[in-house]
Amino acid sequence: MTQPIFLVGARGCGKTTVGVALAQALDRGFVDTDNYLLTRTNMSVADIVAQEGWDGFRARETQALKSVTAPDVVVATGGGMVLAEGNRQFMREQGVVIYLRAPAQILADRLEAFPEEGQRPTLTGKPITDEIVEVLAAREALYRQAAHHVIDASHAPDAVVDAVLAALHMARAS
Ligand SMILES: Nc1ncnc2c1ncn2[C@@H]1O[C@H](COP(=O)(O)OP(=O)(O)O)[C@@H](O)[C@H]1O
Ligand SMILES: O=C(O)C1=C[C@@H](OP(=O)(O)O)[C@@H](O)[C@H](O)C1
Ligand SMILES: [Mg+2]
Numbered sequence: 192m193t194q195p196i197f198l199v200g201a202r203g204c205g206k207t208t209v210g211v212a213l214a215q216a217l218d219r220g221f222v223d224t225d226n227y228l229l230t231r232t233n234m235s236v237a238d239i240v241a242q243e244g245w246d247g248f249r250a251r252e253t254q255a256l257k258s259v260t261a262p263d264v265v266v267a268t269g270g271g272m273v274l275a276e277g278n279r280q281f282m283r284e285q286g287v288v289i290y291l292r293a294p295a296q297i298l299a300d301r302l303e304a305f306p307e308e309g310q311r312p313t314l315t316g317k318p319i320t321d322e323i324v325e326v327l328a329a330r331e332a333l334y335r336q337a338a339h340h341v342i343d344a345s346h347a348p349d350a351v352v353d354a355v356l357a358a359l360h361m362a363r364a365s
Contacts, residue, residue: 192361193262195286201327202311203298204291204344210267212352218364224255224269225310235309251279260285271314272329277348278335287358289355289364290334291344295323313360328361 196213198206202317207223214221220266224238232239239248251271259266266286272278282288299320302311306319315322335341340358342353356363 192287192359195257195262195264195266196355196364197259197266197268197282197286197288197318197337198291199268199273199282199288199334200270200291200293200344201298201323201330201334203279203301203323204270204293205348206267208348209291209344209351209355210265212348212357213355213357214265215364216352216356217361219266220261220264221267222259222264224252224259224272225267225269227255227259229310237312240312242272247262249275256281261361268325270330273333277309279333281338282337287340288338289358290338290341291351292341293344295320295327297345298323 198213199342202207210223211221229235230238232251234242236248239251240251243251249271252277253270256268256272260281268282272282283313293342302319303322313322315325340355342351342354342358
């Protein structure tokens with residue numbers, strides 16, 4: 192398979208972490224849309240949102256998605272990539288979309304341990320657990336709509352990689 196693989200899911204589900212390991216396992220390139228924007232603009236997500244609002248960030252992440260999409264690449268998207276119908280359709284048409292799914296409490300524990308506030312400015316102004324519950328309620332259907340495969344992402348990264356490979360019927364590169 193030479194189609195790009197897109198990882199979607201909420202903040203903290205492991206798109207970036209699992210994406211790096213998956214790309215390594217498949218001997219593919221890896222790109223993260225948030226890191227792409229950081230490198231290209233020299234601005235964090237928080238900087239972009241402060242200057243251009245969330246609408247500005249969303250427009251930029253759609254452009255980033257288009258720019259990074261290429262054969263044989265693993266793409267870690269930002270948690271809100273699925274909000275735009277056009278992004279969901281683009282990913283489904285261009286490649287294989289994997290939803291890394293984990294319960295709210297696991298996401299909250301991971302984000303509290305490693306908040307990365309510059310890349311994850313608050314979406315609701317609420318405490319982290321409340322925010323995640325609210326965001327998941329609003330987006331769960333969108334992650335599912337976008338996805339070809341739903342993978343339990345509550346296990347260790349290597350186990351999640353193995354589950355993705357099994358869903359794709361792909362073997363680790365030697
Ligand atoms: N499967 C996992 N098991 C335990 N911790 C994880 C797992 N995946 C990610 N993490 C940790 O959770 C935090 C967020 O992971 P990250 O890959 O940045 O998520 P995302 O890109 O989906 O927001 C990081 O500190 C990372 O080390
Ligand atoms: O859920 C979201 O709306 C966002 C998730 C973040 O990416 P991660 O999911 O990689 O944390 C980042 O794109 C931005 O802060 C917005
Ligand atoms: Mg990420």
